[in-house]
Amino acid sequence: MQAHNFKVKWGMVIDLDKCTGCGACSVACRAENNLPPEVDAGNKLRTADWMNIYELSNGKPFPEHEVAYLPRPCMQCGKPSCSTVCPVVATTKDEEGGIVSQVYPRCIGCRYCMAACPYHARYFNWFDPIWPEGMEKTLTPYVSARPRGVVEKCTFCHHRFNAAKEQARINGEDPTALPEDAYIPACAEICPTGAIKFGDLNNAEHEVSKIAASDNAFRLLAKLGTDPQVYYYSKREWVRKLGDNYLKNAKGEDHV
Amino acid sequence: MAKCKSCVVLPFLIGLVASIVLGWWGFPKVLYSQKTQPIRFDHVVHVDDQGIACEDCHAFRDDGSFTGLPTNENCVGCHEDVQGEDPDEARYVTEYVEKEKEVAWLVYQKQPDNVYFSHIAHKDKFECTECHLDVATMSTPPVFYENRLSGYSKDTMKMWQCEECHAKNGASNACFVCHK
Ligand code: SF4
């Protein structure tokens, strides 16, 4: 597959040594992106969490036991598995910045993309969204609500990207060269420990590209070659190793 | 088997003319319902007589977003009380300003919820009237044609029109440029 080369590549770096698993990013995401209250939050086959948090364990008994938490947005893959299988071009990676789009009225709900995505980043709307009376006032007007029968996923709060460009335009600045703090997704903004950083991976000045270049940075399932725009960071080797499907007796090279 | 030439040609011609009339004149009449604005807003009085600039009522906010249509807040600056002779103005003051109710203006270009349009990205390159009806020169707002099936205005820009203009001007046609 021919991958696009974008001038700007929006990227996220999540420091897993700073993440406490508090869930603020996940909650902020739900509120920002109009995810309705779950019909049955206990049934994880029917729930949606654009920013889902996984618990990692080093698998050792006390007192060596350690945990880490791994927030998982859409990776905005450089070579997306999802968009290549969509039969109706409802999801694409074609916009400057490299965010993978999702156009809800176009989606026919076949869920091929869900099967294709190696990160389980996509969710199907099993129900029509219902907000308890009065709560509809909290809806974000810049984000379309999704009906039953279509697939959705994290968009790096794409509406905030649009808003940042409008702000730049009225200030007489260049909307294609946004400063580092002009566009920040809701999760990165709210994270109380500052574990989530956001910026342009192609810009050497931006913090994300500096952290992404570190030896402690890694990407999930890197060996699949999906080229994610989301990086993780940890000084702990066991955490980095869990980033790929590393098996104790696996042959071949070390992936970390 | 046909007895004469005209027995075949004549019914065919009548049928053809009937379908053309039905398709070009009848069907649009049935498809679109005609609506008028709740208040007959006179742009000419405001623009020519009072010298109000377009941007005074259709303004950009400080964050670069566009306000679109003005609300009572803009209008009460002058229309706290009835100013002139126009019966529609009097009706606006008594039915809307005094009751603190907003006018449900019909929007000729209203786009579906999943469309994102940035006015500020277009304003330096195009005149408003390249996409909008030239209401500034009208004393009576144009008829609002509502598609009975979709509920959208006849004047709402179609996706192919956006795409064509983007393609011709070298602007991106990536999905997320216009969709949310
Ligand atoms: S579920 Fe929707 S976005 Fe996913 S592959 Fe099918 S049509 Fe495309």
Ligand code: SF4
């Ligand atoms: S993480 Fe999944 S949904 Fe996101 S771009 Fe990659 S394959 Fe597509």
